[in-house]
Amino acid sequence: MTLHERSTTKKRREIMSDQAHGGNEAAHDEPDQKEPAGPDRRTVLRTAGAAAIGGMAVASAMDTPAFAQTAAAAPSAGAPTAAAGARDQAPLGARLQGIQHFGLTVQNMNRAFEFYTEVLGGSEVMRDGDFHGEKIHNTLLVDQEILARERKVNSRTIGVPDLKDGAQRLDVRFVQFDNVVIELLQYRDVQQPMGNGDSWAEPRDHMSPAYPRSMHICFYIRDDVDFNKFVHDLEAESARRGMTQVKANRVITVTSEQERLAAPLDANTNKITEGKSNGWSLIYCKGPEGEQIEFVQALGPVKKTFEEAMAARRRMVAASGG
Secondary structure, eight states: OOOHHHHHHHHHHHHHHHHTTOOOOTTTGOTTTOOOOOOOOOHHHHHHHHHHHHOOOHHHHHHTTTTOOTTTTTOOOOOOOOHHHTTTSGGGGGOOOOOOOOEEEEHHHHHHHHIIIIIIIOOEEEEEEEEESSSHHHHHHHHHHHHHHTTSSSSSGGOOOOTTTTTTEEEEEEEEEESSSEEEEEETHHHHHHTTOOOOSSOOSSOOTTTTOOOOOOEOOOSOOOHHHHHHHHHHHHHHOOOOOOOOSSSOOOOOOHHHHSSSSGSSSSEOOOOGGGGGGEEEOOOOOEEEEEEEEEEEEEEEEEEEHHHHHHHHHHHHTT
């Protein structure tokens, strides 16, 4: 992160801190949280989104996260316009603004938040929580309740929290990066303070990326960054913070943690120099919650391929009036 970027990030967080006074009372019960809770959801999203991505469409898409409902939530204001009515007849793809965020359910909220903000440099957009009640329970979990009934098992035994009656609660935090938002979610017991301690459900033991339904978050390394050194520094900084699960793979065969740590620096990244992926460098890494992360760098021919694809996409969207 450059000096300018650090200054911008610091200034953005100061703005967020000033806005947060008088905000969500639930978040003020967390004395150890590094960022204060935001005020009104829509106000924070508009301000932080615009500051973070310079007025891109993502900022407007962030206006009302669909899941964040409680029984007391007010209905959205305003009636559909004629233009919106015409949009409703368009193909499904023309009704989208792209991907708004990636969600990650974490075991420890504060630890995950520290990693994605202080280690990887994201900026907090907002935090909210203590979600419970029938409406939010059904919004997120009704398919799993049906599955449990079909299997004739207690839904709690297959990882379904009781948001309906409030025995468990859901907390969320949104973290803004240059071109995407990551949402951190934690399901906790009602007695557990927000942000502190482990989640209600046990983490999965098997985290191979080969399992169907597995997903990963991929971060884009800047062109002028030494990728091998970045991986080394990432592991060192994470270890300094006690995030012992943050471990990147090596491109050579290692059979123990000692061998992985002793591998040469140039084993930190896989640099592809032929075929359609020529110029692509990558490595897989586990995050502090055991989540699958990838880091990539795209240079030369493969970078041009992605740039041309983006340009073609923009032309198509413009031609369709999107």
